Amino acid sequence: MVASGVAPSYQRLEAEVQRSYPDLRLVVRNDQPLFRGSFPIRHEGDEIDRFQIEISFPDGINRLPAIREVGGRILRDSDHHVNASNGDICTDVPELILLRGQPSLVEYLDGAVRNFFLSQIIVASGKTWPFGQWEHAKKGLLQAYGELLGVVEERQIRAYLDYVASKKTKGHWPCPCGNTKRLRDCHAKQVAELRERIPRRIAASALKRLDGYP
Numbered sequence: 410m411v412a413s414g415v416a417p418s419y420q421r422l423e424a425e426v427q428r429s430y431p432d433l434r435l436v437v438r439n440d441q442p443l444f445r446g447s448f449p450i451r452h453e454g455d456e457i458d459r460f461q462i463e464i465s466f467p468d469g470i471n472r473l474p475a476i477r478e479v480g481g482r483i484l485r486d487s488d489h490h491v492n493a494s495n496g497d498i499c500t501d502v503p504e505l506i507l508l509r510g511q512p513s514l515v516e517y518l519d520g521a522v523r524n525f526f527l528s529q530i531i532v533a534s535g536k537t538w539p540f541g542q543w544e545h546a547k548k549g550l551l552q553a554y555g556e557l558l559g560v561v562e563e564r565q566i567r568a569y570l571d572y573v574a575s576k577k578t579k580g581h582w583p584c585p586c587g588n589t590k591r592l593r594d595c596h597a598k599q600v601a602e603l604r605e606r607i608p609r610r611i612a613a614s615a616l617k618r619l620d621g622y623p
Contacts, residue, residue, distance in 0.1 A: 415442045418470055422514060429515050433464070441465065445479070448518070450526050460526050464514075473503055474514065476522060483529055487546065490525070500525045502553040504615045508607065547622035554615055558603065560586070567619065573603050573612035 415435065419442045423435040426444065433446040444464040449456045461480035466472065477496040485491045490499040500521035506512065512520065531539050555561050558569045568585030572578050572592075578600060580593030585600065592600065 422470065426514060426518075430518065433462075448522070448526070450523060450530065452527060458526075458530055471511075473506060473517070476500070478526075489529065489532075498522075498525055502550060504611045504618070505553055505557065507614075508557075508611055547619065550615070550619055550622075554619075557607070559599070562587070563619075567616065569600070569603065570612045570616045570619075572600050573607050574609050574616060576609075578604070 415437060419435060423444075426433055426435075430446075430448065433444045433448065435442055435444055437443075443466070444462075446462070447459045448462045450458045450460065460478050460482065463477045463479050465475045465477075467475055475495075475497045478491070478498060479496075483489050483491055483498075485493045485496050487493070491497070492499065500506075500517075506517075506521060528538055531537075551563055551566055554566050554570065558566060560566055560569060565585060565587055568587070572582075572585055578592060578597075580591060580597060582592045584590050584592045584595035584597075586596050588595065
């Protein structure tokens with residue numbers, strides 16, 4: 410049953426979600442639509458567990474949602490990749506998700522969200538994280554962005570992101586690798602390739618996220 414009293418875009422989203430996840434229902438809290446309900450974890454065709462979750466849209470329906478486990482099964486700390494302050498789960502680095510292409514909510518649930526909860530089940534059984542992991546907070550972002558850009562130091566990561574986020578680059582600018590050469594005499598080709606591969610908005614978002622940490 411599609412929720413009433415919400416915008417048609419949310420009603421369409423609920424109809425789409427319930428085709429795959431019928432136990433996730435759209436409700437309104439403090440005038441904000443959100444999904445609540447039981448989220449099944451499937452592996453090799455079998456349902457192996459369920460988690461109670463809440464899905465909200467603080468940045469709008471066309472942005473990645475915030476997802477919380479509300480059943481109290483997962484500790485809210487960095488070791489479990491959960492934001493201690495608000496309970497949001499950390500499925501992946503948002504910019505890297507968007508770099509692969511803006512997923513629909515169902516695609517996001519099928520992929521990154523399902524893998525997050527499956528990982529929690531596996532770790533709770535005493536095994537290691539099955540999909541690999543970065544560290545939490547700023548260290549994890551630097552690891553992820555560094556792998557994407559092919560550099561290690563924070564100064565280099567920020568410099569490359571800044572050049573990718575710029576409307577254009579100029580050859581006389583200092584090379585972001587940090588040596589004394591100009592861009593055209595050093596890593597101009599690498600910067601050009603990164604600008605072809607990474608949209609400016611993704612690089613700008615990454616810089617903004619890094620700036621949110623001391």
